[in-house]
Amino acid sequence: MRASRFMVLLYASLIGVPILLYLRLISTLYGAYLVSDILLALSAVGLIIFGAIGFMEVYVHKAHKIADVSMQTNEPAMSASHAEMARRGTKIVNISVSRFDNESKSMRREAYRVEADKNTTVLGALLSIKSEKDPTLAIRYSCRMGICGSCGMVVNGKPALACETNVFEKMADGEITVEPMYGHPLLKDLVTDFDDFFERHISVQPGLHRADKAEKYSAKEPYKLSREDIDKFLPYSYCIMCGLCLDACPVVNSNPNFVGPQALSQVYRYHADKADQKGIKRLLEVDTLDGVWGCEFAGACSKVCPKGVDPAGAIQLLKGELMENVANEEKK
Ligand code: SF4
Ligand code: FES
Numbered sequence: 001m002r003a004s005r006f007m008v009l010l011y012a013s014l015i016g017v018p019i020l021l022y023l024r025l026i027s028t029l030y031g032a033y034l035v036s037d038i039l040l041a042l043s044a045v046g047l048i049i050f051g052a053i054g055f056m057e058v059y060v061h062k063a064h065k066i067a068d069v070s071m072q073t074n075e076p077a078m079s080a081s082h083a084e085m086a087r088r089g090t091k092i093v094n095i096s097v098s099r100f101d102n103e104s105k106s107m108r109r110e111a112y113r114v115e116a117d118k119n120t121t122v123l124g125a126l127l128s129i130k131s132e133k134d135p136t137l138a139i140r141y142s143c144r145m146g147i148c149g150s151c152g153m154v155v156n157g158k159p160a161l162a163c164e165t166n167v168f169e170k171m172a173d174g175e176i177t178v179e180p181m182y183g184h185p186l187l188k189d190l191v192t193d194f195d196d197f198f199e200r201h202i203s204v205q206p207g208l209h210r211a212d213k214a215e216k217y218s219a220k221e222p223y224k225l226s227r228e229d230i231d232k233f234l235p236y237s238y239c240i241m242c243g244l245c246l247d248a249c250p251v252v253n254s255n256p257n258f259v260g261p262q263a264l265s266q267v268y269r270y271h272a273d274k275a276d277q278k279g280i281k282r283l284l285e286v287d288t289l290d291g292v293w294g295c296e297f298a299g300a301c302s303k304v305c306p307k308g309v310d311p312a313g314a315i316q317l318l319k320g321e322l323m324e325n326v327a328n329e330e331k332k
Pocket of ligand 2: 141142143144145146147148149150151152161162163164
């Protein structure tokens, strides 16, 4: 742009100076010596400008050429990095992360660009943000393999374990958004408070109940269960207490007193265990509107459960058991 402006001035000087010299010749012929001197002076000024412009043009042009060369030398470097990413099978991923400061109660979104490959999980991407871009980002995690249940968050609007959520799969939905779980009190960024969740869990006394309490802690041999006996409760014992089902449950979100899908699935887990001796008492404790009868069978809990626990199914089985119990009582 700058070079073209110089070119215009250069051509103007090249045309202007000869015209001035021609006019000066005419005025000399007609005896107008003052005009002739002025035209000569203007021609001289024009020639100086011409020289200066020519000089600058040569050097500016050269400077631009140098810049062009340096841009060209950068280009292969950029292509090489793209080529390198292609070779490694990586892509740049845009991740929008919710940030929350509990002291100032301010919530904002931060956008990050992360290099990811086909195996990168959302937790992996967040950890690379934390280590390379922003160490203040708060995340809770431990095992990185779907066992500890501590990395639950909302990814693209759905509750999920960050360590089991693949970045490339989520990229198919467009940008990846990461938010803290909606149904738990927020502490900082992506970390929520699980006290309420654990209180619900403890409230149903999730553990083997034995009539002889002393025997429970001093049993001489393991309780004998057949494969069939184990299969009755095994799927419900896979719960890792990640809290995703509670987060997805529309009833918990409208009725905070509802015991919730996780705790109720554990009621069924122990009720179905032949070694448990609490019997009907365990069922009657949740035979309430805030217990099993609060469930509207939305099924969202089972959809988000990363371990296939199926809390919605467990609650329906509890309802069935309770109704059978009523029918048996009526028969007596
Ligand atoms: S039932 Fe599933 S979703 Fe709910 S806490 Fe247990 S593992 Fe998590
Ligand atoms: S880090 Fe343990 S379940 Fe995700």
